Structures are given as structure tokens and as C-alpha cells.
Amino acid sequence: MTSPLLIETRKAIDDPQLQDLLDRNADRRRQLRESAFHQLPNAADLRDRAKAIRRETVSNLAAHLETFASRLTENGIHVHRAADGEEAGRIVVEVARQHDAELVAKSKSMVTEEIGLNESLAAAGIQAVETDLGEYIVQLRGEPPAHILTPALHLTKEQVAETLTEELGEPVLPDVNEINRIARSSLREVFFSAPIGLTGVNFGVAESGTLCIVTNEGNGRMVTSLPPVHIAVMGIERLVPSMDELAVMLRLLPRSATGQKLTNYVSLITAPRRKTDPEGAEERHVILVDNGRGALLGTPLAESLDCIRCGACLNACPVFREAGGHAYGSVYSGPIGSVVSPALFGMAEFGHLAKASSLCGACVDACPVGIDIPGMLLRVRSTAPSNSPSVSRGLKTYAWIARSPTRFRLAQRLAGLATRYLPTQAEWITSLPGPLAEWTSFRDFPGFATRPLRSRLGELRLEVQPRNPEIEPPVQTERMPERDLDDSRVDDFETELKELGGEVIRCLESDAADRIMGELYVLGGSRVLTWGQVEPILFTVFQRIEEEFQVILPELPADGSRGGILSEYDQAEVGITGSLAAFADTGTVVLSTASRRSLLPSLLPAVHLVIVRAKDIYPNMEAWLEAGGSHFVANSSDVVLISGPSRTADIEMNLTIGVHGPGQVVAVVIE
Amino acid sequence: MRVQLLATCLIDSLFPEIGEATVEVLAKAGARPSFPPDQTCCGQPLLNAGYPAEARALALHTMEAFSEKIPVVVPSGSCTEMIRHRYPELFAGDPKLLRRARAFAERTFELSEFLIDQLMIADLEAPTAQVLAYQPACHLLRGLGINRQPLELLQEIPGSSVERLEPECCGFGGVFSVDHALISEEMLKRMIRQIEDTGAETVVGCDASCLMQIEGGLRRAGSNIRCSHLSQTLTGREPGLR
Numbered sequence: 073m074t075s076p077l078l079i080e081t082r083k084a085i086d087d088p089q090l091q092d093l094l095d096r097n098a099d100r101r102r103q104l105r106e107s108a109f110h111q112l113p114n115a116a117d118l119r120d121r122a123k124a125i126r127r128e129t130v131s132n133l134a135a136h137l138e139t140f141a142s143r144l145t146e147n148g149i150h151v152h153r154a155a156d157g158e159e160a161g162r163i164v165v166e167v168a169r170q171h172d173a174e175l176v177a178k179s180k181s182m183v184t185e186e187i188g189l190n191e192s193l194a195a196a197g198i199q200a201v202e203t204d205l206g207e208y209i210v211q212l213r214g215e216p217p218a219h220i221l222t223p224a225l226h227l228t229k230e231q232v233a234e235t236l237t238e239e240l241g242e243p244v245l246p247d248v249n250e251i252n253r254i255a256r257s258s259l260r261e262v263f264f265s266a267p268i269g270l271t272g273v274n275f276g277v278a279e280s281g282t283l284c285i286v287t288n289e290g291n292g293r294m295v296t297s298l299p300p301v302h303i304a305v306m307g308i309e310r311l312v313p314s315m316d317e318l319a320v321m322l323r324l325l326p327r328s329a330t331g332q333k334l335t336n337y338v339s340l341i342t343a344p345r346r347k348t349d350p351e352g353a354e355e356r357h358v359i360l361v362d363n364g365r366g367a368l369l370g371t372p373l374a375e376s377l378d379c380i381r382c383g384a385c386l387n388a389c390p391v392f393r394e395a396g397g398h399a400y401g402s403v404y405s406g407p408i409g410s411v412v413s414p415a416l417f418g419m420a421e422f423g424h425l426a427k428a429s430s431l432c433g434a435c436v437d438a439c440p441v442g443i444d445i446p447g448m449l450l451r452v453r454s455t456a457p458s459n460s461p462s463v464s465r466g467l468k469t470y471a472w473i474a475r476s477p478t479r480f481r482l483a484q485r486l487a488g489l490a491t492r493y494l495p496t497q498a499e500w501i502t503s504l505p506g507p508l509a510e511w512t513s514f515r516d517f518p519g520f521a522t523r524p525l526r527s528r529l530g531e532l533r534l535e536v537q538p539r540n541p542e543i544e545p546p547v548q549t550e551r552m553p554e555r556d557l558d559d560s561r562v563d564d565f566e567t568e569l570k571e572l573g574g575e576v577i578r579c580l581e582s583d584a585a586d587r588i589m590g591e592l593y594v595l596g597g598s599r600v601l602t603w604g605q606v607e608p609i610l611f612t613v614f615q616r617i618e619e620e621f622q623v624i625l626p627e628l629p630a631d632g633s634r635g636g637i638l639s640e641y642d643q644a645e646v647g648i649t650g651s652l653a654a655f656a657d658t659g660t661v662v663l664s665t666a667s668r669r670s671l672l673p674s675l676l677p678a679v680h681l682v683i684v685r686a687k688d689i690y691p692n693m694e695a696w697l698e699a700g701g702s703h704f705v706a707n708s709s710d711v712v713l714i715s716g717p718s719r720t721a722d723i724e725m726n727l728t729i730g731v732h733g734p735g736q737v738v739a740v741v742i743e
Numbered sequence: 744m745r746v747q748l749l750a751t752c753l754i755d756s757l758f759p760e761i762g763e764a765t766v767e768v769l770a771k772a773g774a775r776p777s778f779p780p781d782q783t784c785c786g787q788p789l790l791n792a793g794y795p796a797e798a799r800a801l802a803l804h805t806m807e808a809f810s811e812k813i814p815v816v817v818p819s820g821s822c823t824e825m826i827r828h829r830y831p832e833l834f835a836g837d838p839k840l841l842r843r844a845r846a847f848a849e850r851t852f853e854l855s856e857f858l859i860d861q862l863m864i865a866d867l868e869a870p871t872a873q874v875l876a877y878q879p880a881c882h883l884l885r886g887l888g889i890n891r892q893p894l895e896l897l898q899e900i901p902g903s904s905v906e907r908l909e910p911e912c913c914g915f916g917g918v919f920s921v922d923h924a925l926i927s928e929e930m931l932k933r934m935i936r937q938i939e940d941t942g943a944e945t946v947v948g949c950d951a952s953c954l955m956q957i958e959g960g961l962r963r964a965g966s967n968i969r970c971s972h973l974s975q976t977l978t979g980r981e982p983g984l985r
Contacts, residue, residue, distance in 0.1 A: 078925055085929060390912045394929045428923055430916025430930070431791060432881035447832070453793030463922065467789060471797035474752065474783040475804055484756050499985065500962050510924040515931070515959030518757050518985055525755040525762035529778050532766050 075424040075458075080399035090226055093724065094393050097225055100725045101387035104331025105438065112327065122324050123442035125317045126378035129309075133369060133377075136278045136311045137360065143281025147343045150357040157187025160361045164189060164270070164303055165196040167357055171301055173198065173267040179285070179292040180204035181272025182220050182381055183307050183361055185403040186416075189270075200270065201262045203291040205255050205731055206722030212239050218397035220404065221329055221383035222722060226396055229723050248726045256731060259291070263732075264638040269295030269353065273306035274380070275321055276358075279314040280706035282342045283358065286325070286335035290718040290733025293337050293675050297710065300632030302341075302353035308360050309377040315702040319694050321380060324440035328382040333568070334658040334693075334715045337733065343709035350627040350670040352710050364416040372451045373415040378441050379408050385435035385445060391428050400425055407435035411448045414456065423456025462507050487520035494519065561656040561689040562741055568659030572716025573729055574737040581742050584683070585613045588648070588740055589620070591681060597645025598622055601673040607650035609683055609742065617648070626672040638676075647673025647734065648681045653701065654739075655713075657692040661739065664704070664711040671712055680714075680734040686743040744862070747809050748776045749817045749851070752784035753951050758984055761951055764974035765818040765854060771978075772864045774857075776816065781808035787825040790833070791917045799833045803840075806830075806847050814861070815851040818974055820883025820949050823853040828886060853883065855892040855949055855973055865895045870979040872902030876943035878934075878957065878970075879910045880950040893949055893973055900976070906941045908934075915956040931960045938968060945982040946970045958984055 084090055109115045129136055141151045154160035168176065176193060178200050184190070190200045190211075202211040206224035210217055212235050217223030224232065233246035236254055244254055271292055275284040283304050285292045296302050312318045326332040345352035368374050386392045386406030397405040402413035402422055410425035426449045435445040459467070473479045494501045500516035503509070511517055566576040579587045592600070600617055603610055604625045617623055626641050628634065649669070651661040661682050663674055674680045690696040693713070697705075705711050718733030729735045746769065750762045769776045786801030805826075809815050817823045827848045834840035858864050875897060883889045897905045914920065914930025921927075934957060938946055946961075948954050951972055958970040969982035 078923065081925055085925065390914070390930050390933075391923075391926055394926050427793075427919070428926065430881070430912050430914060430919045430927070432912035432916070433885035434881070434910075434912065437885050447829075450790060450793070450795075450829075453791070454795045456793075459792060459918070459922070463792075463918065467792050467794060467918075468797065470784075471786075471789050471794065471801060474786075474801055477781045477783055477808075480752075480783040487756065498962065500959065502963075508921065510921045511959075513924060514928045514963060515956065516962040517959060518955060520756055521759045521985075523759065525750050525759035526778065526780065528759055528763065529780075532763060532778075 075427070076401050077395065077399050077425060077428050080401070081395040084396045084399055085394055089228060090396055093226060093228065094396055096725050097219070097222065098387055098393045101331070105328060105384060105387070108327035108331040108333065112323070118320060118323055119440060119442055122320050122440055123378070125312065125320060126380070126441045129311055129313060130369070130374060130377045133309060133311070136313060137308055140276050140278040140281060140311055141360070143278065144358055147281045149281065149344065150355070152357060152359045154359050154361045154363070156363050157189070157361070158192070160187050160305060160359050161189055161192030163359055164305070165193065165198065167301065167303055168193070168196070168198050168268055171267050173301070175262070175266045176200045176268045176270050177262045177266035177295045177299060178202050178270045179272070179287055179295050180207045180223070181270070181305060182403060183272055184270070184305050185217060187361060187363060189305065201259070201266070203259050203262060203295065203732070204287070204722070205252070205289060205720050208255060208259065209235055212236070216398065216403060219383060219386060220381055224722050226398065227723070232723055248723050248728050251723060252720070252728045252731055259732065260642060263294040263298050264634060264642070266295070266299050267632070268301045268303060269299035270303045270305065271295055273304050273310055273358070274325065275318055276306060276311045277315055277318050278311050280342060280702070282315070282340050282705055284318060285339045285341065286337065288330070288336040288718065289720050289731035290337055290675060293339055293671070293712060294732055296339055296341055296353060297351050297671055297675065298634070298638060300353055300634070301355045303357045303359065305359045305361060308362055308365050315697050315705060319697055322693065325380055325382050328384040328438065328440040330721070332715075334660055334713065336715050336718055338713035340705045340711040340713070341709065342706060345630070346709050348668055349665040349709055350668050351672060352665055354630065354632060368415055373411065373448055375443055376408065376411045376415050376448060378443050379412065380441060382440060384438040384440065388434040388438035390430070390432060390434065395428070407445045407449070408443070411445060411452060414452050419452070419456040423452060424458050426452035426456070427458065466507065481526065484520065484524045488522040488524070491519040492522065561691060562686050562743060564656035565654055565659055565684070565689050565741070568657065569716060569737070569739055572659050574659060574716045574739060577738065577740045578743055579740065581609070584609060584740060584742050585616055588613050588681065588683070589616055591738060591740070592617065592621065592646060595646055595679055599624060599644040600646050600648055601626055601641055601644035601677055602648040603650065603669050603673065607683070610648070610650055626670040641672055642676050644677045646679045646681060647675070647677040648683070649673050650683045651688065652704070653696050654684045654689040655691070655693050655696060656689050658715050660693070660713050660715040662696070662701075662711065662713055664708045666708045671710065674712070674714060675733050678730060678734055679736040679738065681738045681740065684739050684741045686741055744773065744814070745775045745777065746814045746816045747811060748778050749782060749785070749805075749809065749815050749822065750778065751817065751819045751822050751951070753955070754818060757955070758951050758972070760980070760985055761818060761972040761974060764972065764978045764980055767978045768854070768858070768867060768974045769816060771867050772858055772862050774816070774862065779808045779811070785822045785825050787822060787829070788917050790825070790829060795833060802830050802833055802844070806843060809847070812850070814857065816854055816857045817851060818854045818949070818972065819951060820853050820880050820887055820889060821952060823851060824882040824886035826851045853887060853889055853949060855896055856887070856889050859892040859895055866899040867896065867977050869900040869977045872900060873976070873982070874942065874944045875903055875905045875976065876938055876941045876946045877905055877907045878913070878946050878948035878953060879907060880948055880953045881910070881912050883949050884910050889949070893947075896973065896977060897947060906943060908937055908941070911937065913953045913956050915953050920956060931956060935960050935964060935966070939966070944968060945976065947973055947976045949973050951984065954984055
């Protein structure tokens, strides 16, 4: 019996273009991940911590879910529980109907793929538009994503250009920047007009009822900030107890997924829009989807719920590298998919996937939360061995033989005799019979020894005089400890942001206004989207900007109407904001909607100019959380961590910047 | 020091030459190996194919065959990994057997690990110089964390050069190599390309199973490159598993 995976793999292997794309993905992603972890001083400890966090969270899932749901409710977010995909679909349709919505703007979410949400919506006459570049393209092509992180992994830029040409009715060149530009402009309409934004959730923070959503392109920010209604769909296992554990996960997830120190945009959403917020969804819903997860708790496959969907095991897997994502026939492919798919969707249909592994363990090595994937593949195999009758009989006979040394010796002799008569080439067998014929289809076989080792014992010197061992301690090859961050926060912030493609201008407060004005002249443009007077430093600059430029202070109408206002904001060439804090180790700035500070200047224009005070630069996220950041997140409706320009590598692994968010980030650091 | 040789079913039945070389290496290092005659198979092929009950029976048989409380040396990373990590899992439900499995795991060592970490011997006065490619097998490297030990042993051979291959699976994987032959073949091709790029004459490894896959592939491709088990290289055997 040939498994569906093998049939599809045959096609994948015969497609040199796909093989090339898969190789590129494997090589590039592995290299990026390894270098990201190499730079992390305590990677092994962090991984152990992350594993312990996931184990604890999943083991006490009911309690954490309870806390999370009550915090969400207290924060004013509607909580729904869905036992399966159908129920989740019904809830989304209901919410959409309450708002007469016919269009939903979606950011990438695997759980919605899992439950076929787009199909449920389509059946109710509601169009869901995917806004992640890769996902947008596969949606246009009517294909499922080929990778949980890089949906269009299987497509060349030529194929993407063809798809867009067909969709838009005008020729699109097979150039990644051009594709990017076109996606940016055509999806703007969707962001600005959709009454509902729909996202997944990377982590739900139980203690504060916070939704953490990470995107590189900025589409996650668009769909949670611009439409008046936000629906977040998440698997019940995607929780962390508090912000401290979230910080650990945020160190590991981006490094594992894309080799980034931090994802470009980390949204931390704790409430719907408040009176003092200039934007943000007025109504937020969270749908907690079980869909088979609860039933896994306490079973041998419960560890699969530890997965944080980083995709690292797919990129490390030699089988995925040959087969590609589609061959698995499940939304979850690769090593973890071969466990999750049978665990969630049924052994009968997906149990065979667990056999498609050499158990090489590259997946465990890559897994940021240390899931024993080979161990779980073995558990799936033992539940659903799905071997052919002849293989099954053969293995059981072998087990019977090996339980007795007498039978074993006899079998060895018989095998030795039998293989003597098979065709050989330089003493190795070139053709084996029966189920072993597959071996010799591309490899020679050594054949059984006519005299096995146990028959040669008499000739072996099994007792000899001890030699005097030279006692010499083995050479230890330990990595050098990483440098200390403390006294060079501004330098580090500058280095990191520049590495991400951002620019850094360092100046004294007295020069700040001149430097910012100078920068604005250089950037050109005539319209500036900004916060206005809420920051003392901005206040000084503000008056001068107002004299020279058209200044827009964004505030979305509270009644949910958007009209043309967003398109108007979108005309601004530059956005200027301050920042609440910054992280030296990742070149990150922290912004929030609190106190009428709009996030739109950091999202809509092509250039984001951000003012950072040197004293607000913390060594890292943990230091900020400790110094009150956790409290701040819990009490704000929307906090965003921004690390460099918006970017994507969705097409042929080519990094392009400025997808949905700004393509240029300039930090003015005031020392 | 007296030790018991767990030869593995594969070496016993297909590559007795590796078993002989292992005995010679251990003797040179000052250990006195014995061959417990009741040994057959550690049970890994059955566990990997989805038959934990059968694997458990063979694990019990193996612990029985090696009941003398002295070190067990295994010329295979894969079988050592089975004993060290999977045996305790197989007996997780039975406290008494679990204790026994753990104690057994604690005195079981892969060959290179035993030589370097236990006996603290690196120089075995291996006679011939060669251009070697060292193949870090998956279970050895990832499962047991053994990497520097075989390299230290190989680097002691006067005049030889050793290049460590990238840790990529050769595509063996037990039953996988036959029932997913299509994928196994692609993985093997990738491994062979990597080997050819090094310019090595011999591929050395610590696992006869991977080496059987690789040499089988090299021979079929008409290559002159051969594989050797670590013990064969250390005792100056001609390249080639048999």
C-alpha cells in the first residue's frame, strides 16, 4: 500500500523547480536560525525554561484558560469557546452578521486554516481576504499554504507575478519589489474598508488577558487597529501564564522561525479601544478553539500541545525538504505536523505520516521548546502501525526469533546461506527479493555473513593484558561567553536597528529639533502624520513642523465609520512618534495607544521617524517588563514593539522591506 | 577493566569484521571484552516500526543477557541511544523494571565515548594514514551528544586528515529505508554528494547501519570511496565495511 504522502512526494521530487525552492528554504532558514541562536548567550538554558513553561502551561491548561477567560472578560473582550471548527465558524459568522459585514481582513492564522474558516465564511456569503503576502498569493491561487510560516514557499516569483497579473488584469513583472508594492497598494483597500479584522494569536497571556500577535509585514497591526471589530481565533493551548514567560517565548519564537531576534511587530492587545485611544477596534472577540486539543491532555501525545508553531522543525527536516508541505495532505506538515495531524484529525487518515521519518532528530534539535518529536512519532506509530501485512509479519517473526539465542543463531545461518546465491557485484548483493527489493533499487546490500560474529569468538583474543592508560582529561570545546550589554545601550540599540535596515541619528536634546527638521527636508514629502503635543520633545518640534508641513493628527471616528479618512491618512509620507521605551539588544521601540498616542504614524506612512530618549533604552525586553512594562501592558489596550522596517521573505526567500508597514525607520536618539 | 561487548544484531549478522575490530580496539585500550552469548537484538527495529510490546520483550531479553554488573560497550550510537533513552521509556509503567533499565543504561557506553570518556585513551597507535570524512550519525550526535570523541580518536592517527561531514541524515532510518525508499534515496544522494565534495577516500562512522546505507549507495554509484567503522579505521583495516 503506497501512502498518499509517497505519491505526492514522487511528484515533488520530479519537480526540479520545487526542489530548488525547498532547498533554498532549508539552507537559508537553517543558517539564519543557527546564527541567531549562536548569538544568544544562554540559548540552552532558555530552551530548558521554555520547555518547562510549556509543560507546566499544558499540564494545568484548564486553570490557565479559566484565568485567561476571566481577565479577557474583565478587560472588555468577548470570550467564546468553540468545541470544534464548525462551532468556531458559526461564531465568526454570527459576529459578522451583527455588523452586516461582508468582508473580513485576515492576518495569517494556522488555526483558521485548520478549521476551514474561510470556507465557512464563504458559505455564509462573507469574503475573507488574506493579507499576509504569501497567504494572499496562495489564496488567489486557491491553494492551501505550503508551510506554516511561508505559505508560498512552493512558488517562484514568476508564478506569483502570473497569479497577480491574472487577478489584477494588468501585467505584473516577476520582481519581488514590484510584487511587494502591488500587494501593498491593493491590500490597503481591504484594510481600510473591512468592518472586521480577523487574526490568530501567537500567545495569550493568562495573567493579564493580553493577546500577543506577531507579524513582520505589519498586516497584523492593520487588522487589529483599523477595522472597528477584531476577532481573534486561537487554539486553547496557546497560553503563557504571565508576561515573564511571554518574554522567554518571544526570545525563542522569532529566532526559531526566521532567525530574527524579534519579529518586526509584536502587538500586545489587552482591551478594545478606550476613550483615550485615537484608534483600535471598538469591539474585540476571542474564540478559544478546542478541536481535539482537550482530548489530548494526559495522553501520550499531549506533548504535541507544547508546539508554538515556529516552523523550525519543518525547515530542519530532511523529509520535508524532499516532500514539501503539500505532500502531507494536512495544514500541519513536517515533523510536528506528522504528530499533530494524526493526534487532532485522526489516526486512520493521518497515522501514516508518522512513518515518513528516519527519526534523525534534526527536529528536536531545532525545536525551541524541546518537544521529543521522534518519541511522539514512535507513539503514533505504535497506535497506528499501518505497516503492510508482509512487513508486519516479517517484523513480528523477527521479534520472535530474537527472543531466543538458539533461534537467532539458526536464522543467521539460514540467512547467510540464502544470500550466498543472490547476484553480487564486488561481493555486495545487487538484487534482493520480496519486500527488501526496495533496498537494492538504488543501493547494494552486503549480505549476511556466512560466519556471524558469534561463530568467531574462539579466534578472538577476548582476554588480554591491560595496557597502562595515559590519564589525560579530554579537550573541552566550550563557546566563549557573550559580551556584557550594560554600558553601551545606545551603541547596541544603534547597531541592532541598523542591522535591521533602520537608521539612527544621535543628538543632544538642544539639537533635536534641528536634526528632525533636517531629516524631514531630506525625506521630502509634504504631509506628516504625528502625535501632536503629547510628548514634550514632540511639542518643540511640532510647532516648527506645522510651519513647513501639513500636519495630520490621526483619530478614527468612535462610531466605527472609517469612510475616506484612512485613505487621507495614508497620503502622509512621514509619520513621527515618540516612544515609551526601547530595547538595546533587538533595536526595538515600544509604542502604545495610551494617552491619545496614535499608532498609525508608525504604521501607515512609508517612513517612520521615532524619537527615543537614551534613558528609555533598556538592555532588553525582560528589563523593561521588570521595570514596569508588564504592568503597563496589562493596563493599555494596545502596545506594539517595533523592530525595524516592515519586511517579508515570502517569495523565494528574498527579503524585501516595506510590505504593509513603513519601509524606512529612522530613530532619533536623544542623549 | 572487564567489559561486555554488545555487538548489535547488524554487526553480528552482517559485519562480523566490525565486531572483530572492536574487540581489538578494546584490547589495545586495555579493556578485557567478553561476549555474552545470549545477546541478540536490542529491540530498536521493533520500537521504530511501531511495536513497543515486542521491543519491550527484546529489551528485557537484552538486560537479562547483560546481567553481569560491568560496563557494556556498544559499537553503535543508535543502539546505545535506544538503551539510554528509550529503554527507560519502555518501562516507565513498572517502577522495578524502570530502575533496572536506568541502571543498565548507566553502565552502557558507545565505543568512542567509552574509550575517551571512561578509559581516557585517545591514541590507539593506529597504523595507516588516510584522508577521512567523519560521518556524525544522527542518534550518536543528537541523541547522545557524542561528537568530539570519535574525532579525537581519528585525529590521533599520524598523518591522516579528518573532515567532519555536515550532520545530515543519510536516509537509513530502519524500516523507513525500505517503505519510504523514495525519500531515503534522495537523502542518500545528498549525503553522497557531500562526501564526494570532501575528496575523502574513506567515510568513517560509529554506526554500521548508516555506513551500510552509504557504502551500498557508493558502490551502486560506481564510486571508489568506501566506508569504515571507527574500529576498523583504528585497527588499520582496509577501507570497506567487509
